[in-house]
């Protein structure tokens with residue numbers, strides 16, 4: 001059986017992902033020229049590498065079209081409901097750290113916690129004639145956190161595919177859910193993270209698609225062990 005591992009072809013996770021595999025004794029070389037989107041691993045003839053973007057990788061693992069991949073936990077949890085039934089998070093790789101957070105304007109002085117936000121959302125329509133608007137690209141994580149975990153039902157999600165932190169100042173939303181790593185983008189936009197507003201501590205993970213064909217396949221276990229040993 002050929003095992004396909006999807007690795008980032010570009011972006012912030014590319015170099016660190018290749019370095020982990022190198023340390024794991026799995027040296028990757030491109031098939032054909034340097035711009036090829038296929039690779040192989042020296043000495044591992046039954047393994048092939050597919051180079052994709054981090055967001056494509058999460059989709060392909062969740063659909064089972066690749067066997068393993070390196071991608072962010074946030075992308076996996078946003079992309080699929082009940083993700084732990086579909087995939088196994090085999091290892092947290094120690095790079096690509098980012099928190100998915102709820103952030104509100106700094107000038108909301110009396111809003112510091114999710115409980116405060118529950119009160120704001122309840123009063124919002126009476127005060128402003130519309131529901132609290134949340135800008136995000138993380139629809140699923142936002143709905144789970146607001147509705148299931150905090151019982152907030154009165155809000156509206158405004159889809160934002162870029163410059164999410166600018167939405168409150170631009171007037172297109174009241175608050176945001178987005179990722180932060182250093183916090184500088186939030187600070188520059190005068191937003192603050194609620195005290196209990198961290199939805200997910202994300203980082204790059206080695207993720208396996210749960211497939212029946214993996215049972216009793218020695219190379220599957222060997223890949224997991226090699227990567228874990230490299231951490």
Ligand SMILES: Nc1ncnc2c1ncn2[C@@H]1O[C@H](COP(=O)(O)OP(=O)(O)OP(=O)(O)O)[C@@H](O)[C@H]1O
Pocket residue numbers: 010011012013053054055056071072073074075096097098179180181182202
């Ligand atoms: N400062 C950061 N900004 C954005 N993503 C970050 C940051 N730090 C770590 N990450 C993680 O990187 C991953 C996204 O990586 P990247 O932006 O390279 O991929 P992508 O979404 O596939 O790229 P593209 O949007 O160009 O297709 C996510 O899992 C995210 O959590």
Ligand SMILES: O=P(O)(O)OC[C@H]1O[C@H](OP(=O)(O)OP(=O)(O)O)[C@H](O)[C@@H]1O
Pocket residue numbers: 165178179180181182183184185186
């Ligand atoms: O906390 P910080 O260190 O400021 O990082 C967070 C910011 O970085 C990312 O944007 P980026 O400009 O990298 O673009 P992207 O969203 O297209 O990846 C992310 O969307 C945040 O806006």
